[in-house]
Amino acid sequence: MKKNITINLYGSLYAIDEDAYELLKRYEDNLRAYFSRQADGQEIADDIERRVADLFEELKAQGVEAITIEHVQDIITRLGKPEEMAGEAEDGAQEAFGGGEAAEGGGQPKKKFFRDPNDKMLGGVMSGFAHYFGGDPLVWRLLVVGLCLLSFGTTLLVYVVLWLLMPEARTAEDRLRMNGQRVTPENLAQTVVDESNAQGAQPAVERGGVNRLLSICMGILKVILYIIGAFFILGFALALLVTLGVACFGLAGFIVGGHALWNFGYDSTDLVQALPAGTQWAFWGLILAVVLVCVVPIYCFVHHLLHETHKVQPMSAAQRALWIVLWFLAIAGTIVAGTVLARNIDKIPFPPRAPEVEEVEWATDDEEMPADTCLFDIDSIDAAAAADVPDKVPSVNEEELKKVVTESVRKMVDVVIDQMEKE
Amino acid sequence: MRKGMLEYCILLLLRAEASYANDIIEKLKEAQLLVVEGTIYPLLTRLKNEGLLAYNWIESPRGAPRKYYTLTPKGSEWLVGLNAAWSELSNTVARLKDLKVTIPENENINL
Structure with a gap:
């Protein structure tokens, strides 16, 4: 006996078993995650979803009442995994941290550095280390926390850089690579089914004691x-x-x-x-x-x-x-x-400032004009202002001024008389 | 190589009539050119983006409206070029095959 749900695909309703739905959902998420790496990935994923709808429609026409997990597995095998769709596996469309594509043929494929989003305290970097180098993620975590304390936090910087550099294992393919498993349709379907089962049952990793404490600390740190x-x-x-x-x-x-x-x-x-x-x-x-x-x-x-x-x-x-x-x-x-x-x-070699000029002027204003000097005779102040040379103030007196003025007037008169005589 | 072949075949199929992706899959599967069906969706999208194909939405009797792909004028031009390239290639291969008959031990390398 299985729980059954109804899904709506492009306006048509299909009855589908719950586990079949989980698998389908995983497959689609996988596709979308994979194709989001290229332009128009959305469109491609939509087209494939339409194809799934068509295949469901065929099943319905054949009299299938509820779509089972076997049906979905058939469909997935038929449509293929994203890498196969994208063409040659050696297309180099994606690369993981730490080297090129592992050769698909012969031998166990090389493991890849990925952060594991299903088992993470902070960014999943340490579980990635555990996947890559082996060992329990907890040991790695404690090691790093210890290093962090010893190095006064500089290790945290290294951690953050690694967090930024290491890609997250987003798709089932990534997770297979992370564990060094070969990416085949069977493995893939297995991973997807396992994960959907695990998700329904309990969290991907059970956490007790030290793990729980660490988890709380990391939550705060995060x-x-x-x-x-x-x-x-x-x-x-x-x-x-x-x-x-x-x-x-x-x-x-x-x-x-x-x-x-x-x-x-x-x-x-x-x-x-x-x-x-x-x-x-x-x-x-x-x-x-x-x-x-x-x-x-x-x-x-x-x-x-x-x-x-x-x-x-x-x-x-x-x-x-x-x-x-x-x-x-x-x-x-x-x-x-x-x-x-x-x-x-x-x-910077500023030129020697000629300037003191300015300062002297300020000085005359402030110091050499005490209140009593305001009784300066008007003529000399005017003359000083006219000449714009304060030093000359005392040397100008009325006699000289009169002489200069009379002389220049006399000169002008001479010039005028000359002119008149010529005419 | 295989991908290029598939693109060529898709263009050839669309030369005659506008087709729904499922029809294309059907025909390519008959010809045993398709390993997994999903392959053609990225290809169709790419050909569309390169301006070789275009599509219209056509209502279907049941389910979602369908994309019917057609060849654009640019696609037809390309097809002419590809035809020439293909016949040249197959001629070359045919000539090489004739040569190989005399050296049987090399044959399986070029399967």
Whole structure:
């Protein structure tokens, strides 16, 4: 006796056994996960689902009342596993961390590094290690926790990098590879059936004692890591904005500052040129590195979101490694360029400031004009203002001024008289 | 190699009439060209994306509406080219086969 459910496929209803449904569901999830790695994967998976509906329709026409697990197994064998559909297995459509495709013929295929989503505390990295190197995941976990404590948490960084690098075993094929089993239709169907049975019965791994404690700790750690991650992303977004802002201000500063320097007879409008020879790269290097430090995680995060919503293919292990390396290089670059720049910025050879002029003027305003000097005679102040040379104030007196004025008037009159005589 | 063959055969089948994927599967299975049925869906999608095929939705008496694939003008052009390439290839193979008759021990290598 089996429980039976009704499913709706493109508007037609089919009665199907519960275990058969589980198998079908697994198969379809598998297909979708596999084809999500290529463009139009959605469409391909939909087409195949339609084909399944057609085959169900045929069964119905033959008088089959309830679809059993055998029917579904037949259909799966008929349609094939995703790798077979995608064509040659050596197509290289996917690669796992740690090497190329294992040769399909002869011998036990090589195991692959995968994170195991069915047995994970944090990211499933350690269960992946256990699958690959053997041993109990618990031992690996305790080892890493121990290392983490000994190394003051640097191991956690390594863990996170591995988490980012190792692909998750999403499909039944991945899980077979993770365990070093050959991918054949029989193995595949077996895995799918086993998993659907296991899922109904109990969690994939029973957890007691130490495992439970570890699980709770890791749950907390996971939340903390996610929060840190979120802060990182936000922080980088903010830092990027600030960098852009500073770059804009910096540019404006260069233009204004360059102009001011030019006024002082300094003929370069470019501060960078003023840095000591051999350190000018640091300026542009710093800008580039800071932008990279901000942009790389944001790009990867957006890519990840798009992948989660099946809009783009996931990055290959090589791509992920490349981004991680690039990011660390950018951080190193920021530190190096920043240090060089900080050490040299004060060595910029500003021209000796001619300036004191300005300060003297301020000084006259503040100090040499006490309240009583306001009774200065108006004439001399006006004369000083006209000449714009405060030092000459005492040397100008009325007598001289009169002499100068009368002389120039006399000259003008002479000129006019000359003109008149000529005419 | 096998994939290229399948693409060629799909184009050949669609030359005559618009077909539903199931019809194509039927015919390819008759010709024993198809190991698993699922293979043709990625192929059809790719050929469609390359502009060699197009499809219309046609209501079916029961169940979901069906995609009927047809050859586009570009597909027909390609088919002409493929025909030429194929006859050249089969000529070459035929010539090589004639040669092989004289050296029987090499025959099974080229099966």
